Amino acid sequence: MHFVVLIYPKIDSVDYDFIQNIRLEHDKQYSMADPHFTVVFPMQQPTGPWLINHTRDKLRSVKKFSLLLTKAVVYHNQFSNQFEIFLLSDESDDNMIKMHDMLYEGELASELRSDIPYVPHVTIASNESREEMDKLAASINQKDLSIECAVEEVTICSYDGKKVKTIESISLL
Numbered sequence: 001m002h003f004v005v006l007i008y009p010k011i012d013s014v015d016y017d018f019i020q021n022i023r024l025e026h027d028k029q030y031s032m033a034d035p036h037f038t039v040v041f042p043m044q045q046p047t048g049p050w051l052i053n054h055t056r057d058k059l060r061s062v063k064k065f066s067l068l069l070t071k072a073v074v075y076h077n078q079f080s081n082q083f084e085i086f087l088l089s090d091e092s093d094d095n096m097i098k099m100h101d102m103l104y105e106g107e108l109a110s111e112l113r114s115d116i117p118y119v120p121h122v123t124i125a126s127n128e129s130r131e132e133m134d135k136l137a138a139s140i141n142q143k144d145l146s147i148e149c150a151v152e153e154v155t156i157c158s159y160d161g162k163k164v165k166t167i168e169s170i171s172l173l
Contacts, residue, residue: 001044001158001159001160002042002043002044002158002159002160002161003040003042003043003044003046003047003048003051003156003157003158003159003167004038004040004041004042004043004156004157004158004159004164005038005039005040005051005055005103005154005155005156005157006033006036006037006038006039006154006155006157006164007036007037007039007096007151007153007154007155008034008035008036008153008155009035009036009037009122009149009150009151010149010150010151010152011035011147011148011149011150012148015147015148016035018147019035019087019122019124019147020035022124022125022136022140023035023124023125026085026124026125026126026127026136027123027124027125027126028126029123029126031163032162032163032164033157033163033164035122035124036122037096037120037121037122037151039096039099039100039103039154040055040100040103040104040108040111041111041113042159043111046107046108048156048158048167051156052156052167052168052170054103054106054107054108055103055154055156055170056170058102058103058105058106059099059102059103059154059170059172061173062095062098062099062102062172062173063172063173064150064151064152064172064173065095065150065151065172066148066149066150066151067089067091067093067095067096067120067148067149067151068089068090068091068146068147068148068149069087069088069089069122069145069146069147069148069149070088070089070090070091070145070146070147071087071088071090071141071145072085072086072087072088072124072136072137072140072141072145073085073086073088073121073137074086074130074133074134074137075119076130077126078116081128082126082127082128083126083127083128083129083130083133084123084125084126084133085123085124085125085126085133085136085137085140086119086121086122086123086124087121087122087123087124087145087147088119088120088121089120093120095151096120096151097118097120099154100118100120101118122149124140151172152171152172153169153170153171153172154169154170154172155167155168155169155170156168156169156170
């Protein structure tokens with residue numbers, strides 16, 4: 001069993017449906033979890049209860065915030081032969097990056113992959129074909145993307161390799 005910390009942003013229904021329609025056709029992880037930002041990546045240790053307390057303690061003074069997803073960008077997954085489309089913000093993602101950094105302090109420091117830069121994103125597609133992903137990203141970017149995401153809570157989840165399940169959600173201030 002693995003544990004992970006996610007943010008399920010509040011997104012209006014039209015934008016949510018837009019994302020989910022793309023994911024349904026192009027994202028192999030569609031049924032695993034709703035659209036999300038990963039803040040702490042899957043790990044086996046520490047356990048869920050410890051991670052809940054750690055997350056609550058580290059984020060106790062973090063306020064709710066919003067960000068705007070404005071572009072689709074193709075990334076190569078370093079752990080597979082897949083190319084993925086990430087929805088990203090043109091603005092600074094300082095709040096998300098600070099939360100990520102705060103959660104990897106202390107006992108989680110050894111879990112941090114410093115060889116991979118943290119890029120806050122929502123994954124919407126993956127495929128082995130770079131060409132296919134480039135075409136899909138270009139068609140998404142032609143739509144003048146502007147998806148407002150309200151970040152109001154973080155969610156500690158378990159992950160069994162097939163499905164992400166909520167253990168506890170922690171509201172931000």
